[in-house]
Amino acid sequence: MSASLPRIAILGAGSMGGAILAGLVDSGLAVDGVAVTNRTTAKADALRMPGVDSYALETHPEANATALEGAGVVILGVKPAMVPGLLEQIAEFLEEDAIVVSVAAGVTTATMEALIPNAVARAMPNTPSVVRRGVTGLAAGSRISAEQLGLARAVFETVGAVIELGEDRIDALSTISGSGPAYVFFLIEQLTGTALRLGFSEAEARLMVEQTFLGASELLSAGDVPPAELRRRVTSPKGTTERAIAVMEEANLGGMFDRATAAALARAKEMALGG
Numbered sequence: 001m002s003a004s005l006p007r008i009a010i011l012g013a014g015s016m017g018g019a020i021l022a023g024l025v026d027s028g029l030a031v032d033g034v035a036v037t038n039r040t041t042a043k044a045d046a047l048r049m050p051g052v053d054s055y056a057l058e059t060h061p062e063a064n065a066t067a068l069e070g071a072g073v074v075i076l077g078v079k080p081a082m083v084p085g086l087l088e089q090i091a092e093f094l095e096e097d098a099i100v101v102s103v104a105a106g107v108t109t110a111t112m113e114a115l116i117p118n119a120v121a122r123a124m125p126n127t128p129s130v131v132r133r134g135v136t137g138l139a140a141g142s143r144i145s146a147e148q149l150g151l152a153r154a155v156f157e158t159v160g161a162v163i164e165l166g167e168d169r170i171d172a173l174s175t176i177s178g179s180g181p182a183y184v185f186f187l188i189e190q191l192t193g194t195a196l197r198l199g200f201s202e203a204e205a206r207l208m209v210e211q212t213f214l215g216a217s218e219l220l221s222a223g224d225v226p227p228a229e230l231r232r233r234v235t236s237p238k239g240t241t242e243r244a245i246a247v248m249e250e251a252n253l254g255g256m257f258d259r260a261t262a263a264a265l266a267r268a269k270e271m272a273l274g275g
Contacts, residue, residue: 005154006072007032011064011086013047013054014038016103017077019130021047023158026132035067065093073099073151075123080104087115094118099148101155105174106272109141109167119144121152124170125159126177134160135177139167171268175261183260188213 008024010017013036024030035053038044044056055063068074068090078086083104094100094116101121102112112120120141128134136156140149149164156162165173188209195205220227235241 004031005029005151007070008034008073008075008155009067009071010034010036010075010077011067011090012037012077012079012082013043014077015127016125016129017075018047019134019159020075020077020103020125020155021052023129023132024155025049025051027158029154029158032070032072035069035071037063037067064090068093068095068098071095071098073101073155075155076100076102076104078104080106083107084111084115087112091116099144099152101152105178106268108272109139113141113143119148121149122167122170123152123156124174124178125156127181129156129159132159136160136162137170137173137177138162138164139170140164171265171272172261174268175264179261179264183257184213 005024008030010021013021017036021034021036024034030051033051033053035055036044036047037055037057038047039057041056041059044054048054053067055067057063060066064086072095074090074094076083076086083102084107087100096118098118099121100112100116100118101123103123103125105124107122109120109122121144122139122141123136124138125134125136129136134156136159138149138153138156144152153162153164163173163177192205192209195208196202200208216230220230231245235245
């Protein structure tokens with residue numbers, strides 16, 4: 001990660017933009033400060049702190065232009081449908097060497113490059129970025145240099161891990177790391193339901209299931225042992241876990257995940273076409 005970052009502008013600091021802001025502040029890397037914009041004064045006031053200039057569009061119509069002054073990296077945190085219009089509005093205010101990174105799904109770097117002359121990239125962070133455990137897919141536009149892409153990477157490394165990949169792989173990544181937290185939450189939800197049906201109280205069921213998932217994740221991250229081996233260590237021959245795993249294998253969970261991610265990928269392509 002870079003020793004320091006240039007001034008950062010986050011246009012549209014909603015939940016994801018706010019997570020990136022928190023990561024930048026906590027990392028201490030944004031030595032030249034961060035400027036953020038939001039629609040409302042209440043939200044702008046909530047984000048204002050030492051090192052962070054926060055502006056509200058409702059009271060400062062030129063907030064985005066002000067935030068862009070001196071910014072070397074610009075994060076677009078608005079909804080996908082708003083990105084083209086925003087780029088048209090800010091094109092004349094961007095610093096010549098500023099890198100523009102969109103976190104909006106479905107907006108291609110080609111679309112961005114057609115509207116502004118700057119180097120651009122796309123980022124696809126996931127919701128665990130809020131707790132600095134995110135995974136962000138980062139795809140370069142045609143004009144961005146390796147050094148500029150490194151700056152963009154450093155921004156997103158403040159909220160977790162970063163995977164650089166071709167833009168044609170962004171949608172596939174979103175079906176794994178982007179939608180993945182929902183898959184995990186769904187599994188937790190279902191196993192909690194099973195615990196309730198076994199007669200445990202809601203508090204007991206939540207404690208067992210949530211701590212089991214947390215503990216298993218920590219165990220996996222504590223070393224280099226692959227999940228298949230960790231599963232084998234829990235699965236004693238002819239034991240109870242082996243019997244349970246056999247039922248899951250019969251249900252073909254791998255095939256189910258293949259079908260689920262294929263459905264998500266198909267929907268991503270529909271959304272890119274405006275469907």
